[in-house]
Amino acid sequence: MQPLVESVFYWSDLFGTAVFAFSGVLVAGRLRMDGFGVIVLAAVTAIGGGTIRDLIIGADNVFWTVDSLYLWVILVTALLGQYIAKLPRRLPWYILPLADAFGLAIFTIIGTDKALSYGTSGMVAVVMGVITGVAGGMIRDVLAREVPMVLQREIYATACIFGGVLYTGSLALGITPLLATLLGMSGTFILRVAAIRWHLSLPAFSLNR
């Protein structure tokens, strides 16, 4: 990709990191954690998924160990976020879900793309996109002693799968990487936003009567 596109991509990734970190801050606040707990929940939410992905695909290194900017974004978000979260609400309610959907879209494509660059099959790459998008939030919920939200409610991971399949499928059809990226991100983002807007969710599988 061109340098400009790569640059847009990188800053979008950092933006997604901040959004995910902020969602960790909010959970920490509900549990009355101390300052360190806030940082940990921000960090696992923001970089937990990418870390697991890098370990499983055997990346040359875990991404945030060679680019400290991710840690700085988390640190600043954890500190500022505690004040922002306490402000009397001024932002419209839909800002945070929209930002989260954008973060989810970029994390998914980055994860899928990185797996492909390490030579995995398309199916494994889609799984890696999902892990990048949702595993951090799952660890956050486990630490907060909750059944991970993503396993029970709403179309969240499904949006990752959809975007990842669109992306790998587009590449397989010979579409340019830039267009495939836009398609994949749009797929995740639009499906996720639609799920929020119209309260879409998958049917629950229940063995209780």
Add this chain to the structure above:
Amino acid sequence: MQPLVESVFYWSDLFGTAVFAFSGVLVAGRLRMDGFGVIVLAAVTAIGGGTIRDLIIGADNVFWTVDSLYLWVILVTALLGQYIAKLPRRLPWYILPLADAFGLAIFTIIGTDKALSYGTSGMVAVVMGVITGVAGGMIRDVLAREVPMVLQREIYATACIFGGVLYTGSLALGITPLLATLLGMSGTFILRVAAIRWHLSLPAFSLNR
């Protein structure tokens, strides 16, 4: 080993994968998870232990990233399993525990054997067999917000340890790999089935009075 033996081994491994995945499906059903949650619980139960093992021994790759058949087995089990689990019971009750004991036996030996092939000591290899056999179920239980069953009830991990020690011990005594495998698997399987049949368990260690 001979090709035929290897082939039997491989299909047994896939069978164990399906059985473990199905146990994840059952837990997901109790928690009213959606379709994605079912797949995640099936996957972590079936390949979670082997994944941790491969990361810790520094395997050249995590096994399911280079052989997509494992993911397909999980996917099909997660989809079909939701219907099978809702059928009015027709199978005798002991089928599932027996299948699980068989899966445990094969996972244990595969994990122990893979660790040895990467040059670990016998003790570390036994630990890797145990991790392969029980870690996936532990992650499943943590995601379901339960204290892992394996830490509290019945002889489960103990059967892994027993089989792993039999296997490594047999190899150390110069017994052929095939016979050592049969010994190790039988050890795990029989001890596990005996524990189910006669409700054997280790004494609990309690600090409460």
Add this chain to the structure above:
Amino acid sequence: MQPLVESVFYWSDLFGTAVFAFSGVLVAGRLRMDGFGVIVLAAVTAIGGGTIRDLIIGADNVFWTVDSLYLWVILVTALLGQYIAKLPRRLPWYILPLADAFGLAIFTIIGTDKALSYGTSGMVAVVMGVITGVAGGMIRDVLAREVPMVLQREIYATACIFGGVLYTGSLALGITPLLATLLGMSGTFILRVAAIRWHLSLPAFSLNR
């Protein structure tokens, strides 16, 4: 460092391993776990943090897979610990917290130092020191279905950060490794002991009203 210093360091590490393992034994006892559960909780507490560190920095191997002495220390601690924990109290109450603070100090410096030796930045090295010191206890608490203690109470991880920053800062200033180690360990140890003695803790961040 000189052989004598290295030897002192190594035995201190094993001592810390035993202390951390014993804290796992105590949690297992509260949950009425069986013998295997006791060993697992002892092991994850004692070597869980170092394992995650070694995976993330891409160490040549996970430390305990090439030196079985760690596993033996855990095994012996898990077995003896069950009896020691049931003895009518004879030791003064402050022995265990002091031993734990010492273990925390040594784990922190070892983790920070190992990360630096793999070429990470100072910031990443401090994070690795924290992970080495606290991640094992976090996994222990998750398995015991508790919100990790370290996220909510007292100055624990903060002591790791303090010691790690002292250590990396001292090295950066050209202070000898031995002196930097003593400074870093003292920093963690003294801050942790002071927090226990005077009930210091970070303010909680709460979004509940």
